[in-house]
Amino acid sequence: MLSDRFYVEFWAVLFLLPIIGCLQIPDQFVVISPEQGQLIRDAENFSVEIMVSSELFDPTTLEAEINGVSLTVSPGDPNFVASLPVGQTLDNSNQLVVSVLGWSDGVPRIRQVEFSMEPLSRAVVFSEKFVTEPPPIETAELQILHTLGRRQNAILHVTFRAGFDAPTHIPYRVDAQTVFVLSDSGLGDDEFAGDGLYTARVDFDFENFRTRKSRDLLMAALGEAGTDELQFSGRELVAKKVPNIGSSLASLASPMTISLVPAPPMVATVDSERALMVRDLSVVADPSRTFDPCDTDGDGATGDPNGAWSFKTLMGQMANTAGTGIPLDIFVRQWLAGWAKNFDPLNGGALVVTGLSTMMSSPSAKRD
């Protein structure tokens, strides 16, 4: 029936939205670093990283220049690296041009990246104390300026709790090249000096945020629908009720302001004196050991689905089919079923996860 077909297609679109959002067609010629719009703080450690397929392009023709000055390009591990000549510096605004010839047609492919350079001023001082005792934030809002890139595309507005003696500039380092500075100087993005409202121009991966938010909306909608309002006929899904999340999804298509705090108080579940937390992307996103189909770290590599730390491998080790006799798919379904019940092992409260039973009973869940 037409109505049934509509419902099936509607739900199919909902399921595919987050997936489509994270699917990326591999580009065989990419400037990995710097990114479009990136703010560089340290010229001495600056270099260009280029990924180019030697199957499609002649790597001996790879050329790069910044502001008309040629760079020295050399093979790296695993990508090509281009460095500034000795004595050459970056300007406040820079244009990088990289080109390479295709094997098949000899036609040059060109990538252009515009980025900026702004060394930290002497007025900016890092405080080791803030690492162990972060400044007490009262409010924080993220104003998205544009969604075309993920560098320098948002302004962070922060206020601190009364009594905190905050310096005019509060820098925080994201990585070797990326430092953001919360400022109450009245300069740049900060409108008024000394009003207690700090601002910082920051990077924000809006596409990643949109994908995750769409996924959350979908999961919430599935929970609202309830298992008794969805029926399957063979591989065909028949929905009696369709939650209206279209407007919420549409709102994710344009820039917005995101409130980050106040957040509910968190109960410490990890003893920092007895725990080791590893966050470096070279470890947690190691492409030879992990698998990330959405490439959330944006390095162009999705990793190995059979990697030693991948979800598939770890679940297989826990299932231990050879020893337990429990097939992997049955083990995973039983594990998920545990989350569909009232279950909160940390706080002894009631954590109700709905919608999982619907997902697990779907034909695609049985298949995958």
Ligand SMILES: [Ca+2]
């Ligand atoms: Ca201010």
